[in-house]
Amino acid sequence: MDKLKSPQELDSLIKELESKLNPEQKKISICQGTGCLASGADKVGKTFVDEIKKSNLDVKLIHTGCHGFCERGPLVVIHPEGIMYQKVKEKDIPEILDKTIKDGEIIKRLLYKDTQGNRYEKEQDVPFYKDQKRIVFALNGHIDPTRIQDYISNQGYGSISKILAGWKSEKVIDTIIKSGLRGRGGAGFPAGVKWQSCAEQKNSKKYVICNADEGDPGAFMDRSIMEGNPHSVIEGMLIGAFAVGADEGYIYIRNEYPLAVKRLQVALKQAHEYGLLGQNILGSGFNFEIKVNRGGGAFVCGESTALMQSIEGKVGRPRVKWQHTVKKGLWQKPTVINNVETWANIPAIINRGVDWFTSIGTGDVTDNPWGGSKGTKIFSLVGKVNNTGLVEVPMGMTLRKLVFDIGGGIKNSKKGRKFKAVQTGGPSGGCIPEKFLDNPIDFDELEKLGSMMGSGGMIVMDNRTCMVQVARYFVDFLKEESCGKCTPCREGLRGMSEILNRIVRGKGRAGDIDLLYNLATTMETTSFCNLGKTAANPVLSTLKYFMDEYKAHIDNIECPARECGDLIKFQVDKDNCTGCTLCAKNCPTEAISGERKKNHHIDQDKCVQCGVCDDVCNFNAINILSGPEINQKLGE
Amino acid sequence: MEITQKVDNIIDNYGGDSKSILAILQDVQAEYNYLPREAVNHIVEKMEVSLARVSALATFFSSFSLTPRGEHIITICMGTACYVRGAPQILKEVERDLEIKDGETTPDQKFSIETVNCVGACALGPLVIVDGNYHGNISTTDVKKVVETYK
Numbered sequence: 001m002d003k004l005k006s007p008q009e010l011d012s013l014i015k016e017l018e019s020k021l022n023p024e025q026k027k028i029s030i031c032q033g034t035g036c037l038a039s040g041a042d043k044v045g046k047t048f049v050d051e052i053k054k055s056n057l058d059v060k061l062i063h064t065g066c067h068g069f070c071e072r073g074p075l076v077v078i079h080p081e082g083i084m085y086q087k088v089k090e091k092d093i094p095e096i097l098d099k100t101i102k103d104g105e106i107i108k109r110l111l112y113k114d115t116q117g118n119r120y121e122k123e124q125d126v127p128f129y130k131d132q133k134r135i136v137f138a139l140n141g142h143i144d145p146t147r148i149q150d151y152i153s154n155q156g157y158g159s160i161s162k163i164l165a166g167w168k169s170e171k172v173i174d175t176i177i178k179s180g181l182r183g184r185g186g187a188g189f190p191a192g193v194k195w196q197s198c199a200e201q202k203n204s205k206k207y208v209i210c211n212a213d214e215g216d217p218g219a220f221m222d223r224s225i226m227e228g229n230p231h232s233v234i235e236g237m238l239i240g241a242f243a244v245g246a247d248e249g250y251i252y253i254r255n256e257y258p259l260a261v262k263r264l265q266v267a268l269k270q271a272h273e274y275g276l277l278g279q280n281i282l283g284s285g286f287n288f289e290i291k292v293n294r295g296g297g298a299f300v301c302g303e304s305t306a307l308m309q310s311i312e313g314k315v316g317r318p319r320v321k322w323q324h325t326v327k328k329g330l331w332q333k334p335t336v337i338n339n340v341e342t343w344a345n346i347p348a349i350i351n352r353g354v355d356w357f358t359s360i361g362t363g364d365v366t367d368n369p370w371g372g373s374k375g376t377k378i379f380s381l382v383g384k385v386n387n388t389g390l391v392e393v394p395m396g397m398t399l400r401k402l403v404f405d406i407g408g409g410i411k412n413s414k415k416g417r418k419f420k421a422v423q424t425g426g427p428s429g430g431c432i433p434e435k436f437l438d439n440p441i442d443f444d445e446l447e448k449l450g451s452m453m454g455s456g457g458m459i460v461m462d463n464r465t466c467m468v469q470v471a472r473y474f475v476d477f478l479k480e481e482s483c484g485k486c487t488p489c490r491e492g493l494r495g496m497s498e499i500l501n502r503i504v505r506g507k508g509r510a511g512d513i514d515l516l517y518n519l520a521t522t523m524e525t526t527s528f529c530n531l532g533k534t535a536a537n538p539v540l541s542t543l544k545y546f547m548d549e550y551k552a553h554i555d556n557i558e559c560p561a562r563e564c565g566d567l568i569k570f571q572v573d574k575d576n577c578t579g580c581t582l583c584a585k586n587c588p589t590e591a592i593s594g595e596r597k598k599n600h601h602i603d604q605d606k607c608v609q610c611g612v613c614d615d616v617c618n619f620n621a622i623n624i625l626s627g628p629e630i631n632q633k634l635g636e
Numbered sequence: 637m638e639i640t641q642k643v644d645n646i647i648d649n650y651g652g653d654s655k656s657i658l659a660i661l662q663d664v665q666a667e668y669n670y671l672p673r674e675a676v677n678h679i680v681e682k683m684e685v686s687l688a689r690v691s692a693l694a695t696f697f698s699s700f701s702l703t704p705r706g707e708h709i710i711t712i713c714m715g716t717a718c719y720v721r722g723a724p725q726i727l728k729e730v731e732r733d734l735e736i737k738d739g740e741t742t743p744d745q746k747f748s749i750e751t752v753n754c755v756g757a758c759a760l761g762p763l764v765i766v767d768g769n770y771h772g773n774i775s776t777t778d779v780k781k782v783v784e785t786y787k
Contacts, residue, residue, distance in 0.1 A: 034755075034756060034757050035760055038760055039772060070758075071773075217719075218716035223756040254756075256752060257756060293658070294662055296696070297699035312655060313658060315692045315693055316697070317696075380758055383721065388717075390759075465720050473719055480698075481753075588780075608732075610729065612725075615776075
């Protein structure tokens, strides 16, 4: 491929590739995202290739990035009809080709079925997808991320072409400010405002960085964007670099995402070949290079200055921001750092305009970029919910709609599981209880509730999730990840961890809650970087909404969620036990004994409180006791 | 190939640039599954960086190991989504099964148990990765069977 020499050449290529797209063409798109690959999509993809060859059918096969509905993988969608098959196995493939592709016949058993037993033929009708609005994910299920032509044929690189054909950098910045796009990495700082501050710097050397160190446990949208549509990130960075006057960019990506690294490297190489990266891009005189840096598994490296230290080859500890990174960032040069999802939004905004983007979302950003939350947000809807995966929805959707309509409600509700809370914002966020389910979700609303948007992790918890343990989980997580540079964060987290650990072990003390509050406020006001400043949020929000659970642990030695191993005992319910032996067979410590068709018994000395018996029991015959009832019922 | 020679090749891939030291260490770790003392010493000498700097990086970032790891690496995801779906029980079960703790290697050098903060496959939690192969939606009863296949 010869390098494209002008925006006009790129535009004609877009038109040419677009005209070759045949909307009537039969296409099979198979998801090759990490989730589906984990469920065997690799073999499914290969079998499709072999079987199609054998069958001589006129059908196009596309290996795409993540479709989002990871739990139901491997996912296969047949276009133009949009028929979605889930949990597809190799043995299903000849049948799919023979029936659906050849004769248009639907294979019912492969369709998605909701908890009420309704089956859905088309992807767009499946509740998980129906209420989504896909901008960043628009192409994810449709293009092959390893083929730049696929991206270009869908208006790809059209935005940078438009800009290089005559836009001034001010116009680009103004567009992004007016769009109200706020950083998707967590804090929600308006991207355009950041760009403007950087553009104002007079240095000849500037950098742009893509923060792909997606460290929030429970969030994986950035991985999916990079795996499914890497060129959208590259185009976003190109536009940003042009706007602020940078000629070098870095993508700092977690080492835990090998596939995303690979896809990005392929995409960068192709962009070079097409003359979309390098010197004199599209003949405009604009130069830009991107390098990929892999992280080393340190959560704090998601913090902008720590990340820059790491790119510089140093230990990733944050540094003082006497001057913002837009003035003195990487190698002390003005630097714009945005997260993956933010970059991936940019081409769409330039392409479709401010009015379109601001028509989606909440608030009014006409005069104030902080005035609302515009566009969409991708959430990773995970935890104890039926439909787990990645969902892109307009800002302002209610939690209820997200969890119950898109998410299909709480898992195992037949076993009496109920919604308790949803945790957002990762380790810096908080837990939101049921009474706020009808609140709209955007940057400002979540903050009002004592949580934050974060990168968009949304972990659903049910009545069997102990909130004290959730707080302890995050505190222990951050204790490990604190870089240790400043005392409030390092020691504060240790102190909180000690207290929370004794509470979940039933050794909580009377003044512990006050002590937690004390530590939390000290850390909030005196920590060096935002990791420490926000580290107490999970504790504060659980104390705020779930104080009764803390009190039950301390005062009654009871875990209301029946999760804390040291505070619970398992007992067979004599009335419900049928003697099916399933629990005894699965018990890892052989603590359960009993004859077939007779009541079983748990030996408390052998039981390790793993909960397997309760998981496997089909007759609701395992009682989990905690607090005073242990003595009452087991003392008999 | 000698350790020093392999390390030389890796350093050359990055043009000997000391800014790329993190990437060089990552490649060494990928090659040997840990950072051998000899390799670290060689990097120090060849790239003219201080041992303090290399060991600071090697101990700060959790993906590095300074001791040899087992032939099979069992990684249990401890991300929030996996956690609420029972990852701690899965970890306990693997620890019980192999009679070692998180971060340890079996005496026969066959297995190491490690935990990771999140691998970004949250919809499939709880999740166990053995030698890079993902096993999603795993239960305490299944995890033993999975480990068994590598024994």
